Amino acid sequence: MNEPLAIKLAPSSLKDVLGQQHLIGQDKILSNLVKNKKIFSMILYGGPGIGKTSIAKAIVNDLNIKYRLFNATINNKRDLDIIIEEAKLHNGMIVIIDEIHRLNKDKQDLLLFHLESGLITLIGLTTGNPYHIINPAVRSRCQIFELKDLTTEDILKGLKNAIKTEYLKDIKIDNESLKYIANISGNDLRYAYNLLEMAYYASKDKNIDLNVLKDINNKPAFFIDKDGDGYYDVLSAFQKSIRGSDVDASLHYLGRLLKAEDLDSIHRRLLAIAYEDIGLANPNICSRVLTAIQASERLGMDECRIPLANIVIELSLSPKSNSAILAIDKVLEDINTGRCGLIPNHLKKPFINYFLPHNYPNSYIKQQYLPNNLINKRYYIPKTTSKYEQTLKQINDNIKK
Secondary structure (H helix, E strand, C coil): CCCHHHHHHHCCHHHHHCCCHHHHCCHHHHHHHHHHCCCCCEEEEEECCCCCHHHHHHHHHHHCCCCCECCCCCCHHHHHHHHHHHHHCCCCCEEEEHHHHHCHHHHHHHHHHHHHHHEEEEEEEECCHHHCCCCCHCCCCCCCECCCCHHHHHHHHHHHHHHHCCCHCCCEEHHHHHHHHHHHHCCCHHHHHHHCCCCCCHHHEEEEEEHHHHHCCCCCCCCCCCCHHHHHHHHHHHHHHHHHHCCCHHHHHHHHHHHHHCCCHHHHHHHHHHHHHHHHHHCCCCHHHHHHHHHHHHHCCCCCHHHHHHHHHHHHHHHCHHHHHHHHHHHHHHHHHHCCCCCCCCHHCCCCCCCCHHHHHHCCCCCCCCCHHHCCCCCCCCCHHHHHHHHHHHHHHHCCC
């Protein structure tokens, strides 16, 4: 079988795994478990190519115990049945389940029973956040560990180790080219190994330089799982950067979202930002955001980046106010906790003793609108970050006198 270089170079022990020192470093959790010859059910999560499978296999190798691999995407319930029967013969077994978030209900129910009994010890692997995408019943029976992104130095170390192996015999590559692979790989060691191996066989006389690498691939590896935690981190960073008036960071995160080609999420988030973070400081921005969204929808990829960049710059540098969302949230808090009170009688039909404001100067006459228990309640607290809201504050102050 033509195994990829990444498979051939897979570490057989925790000490050979790159990165993840917060878990496998000296006296850290996973290294201590191996040292003490004890393993518990766990879920490892993080981006692709950062060592989830490598750590799982290295643990069972270091412990020298039987295990089986199960892929929740391609293996079926019968495969799981066979593994369970084998586990019974050996009085227990480690099962490494890749893509564990894709387990269907039948497989989950079968797995849960044997997790509970201790027959199966699970090492689950996923690129998504298990707190969001994994069945709580499975999750509650496991310890959850997050793997961190590999650094460029980690990738570079892996590449330097790779070129010393028998699998890349007579390879010639300079440090500049190695650094290029490390930088373009986007924290994904598997991607780096694949690119190195491709260049090795695609080059003349096994001599790899920047020209060879750029002919193969000049675009960085960029992983963004729309169902994963990382994607929502980008959306969160996007809104927080606009809220914080950092126009460059806002554009950066817009670019990352555009790479995912999920315009609906970008549009929804921009509209939310306009009302939540800009609000009454610049009320015209809301209609401008809608216009930009309409232009983006009509242009599509890739031209949509132009109106979106325009509106993101404007949102970032616009004055900010969240007074409206704070006001309505205070209202909802009162309602949710039962602090409502009775509507004043003159506001109910048939409107006895109700004074129509339009019949009075400036269309205003003082009368009670809030329930008796909320008469002095102030929900709207204006901000003075813009002339518009300063004007609203002055009007409100005059009314409340």
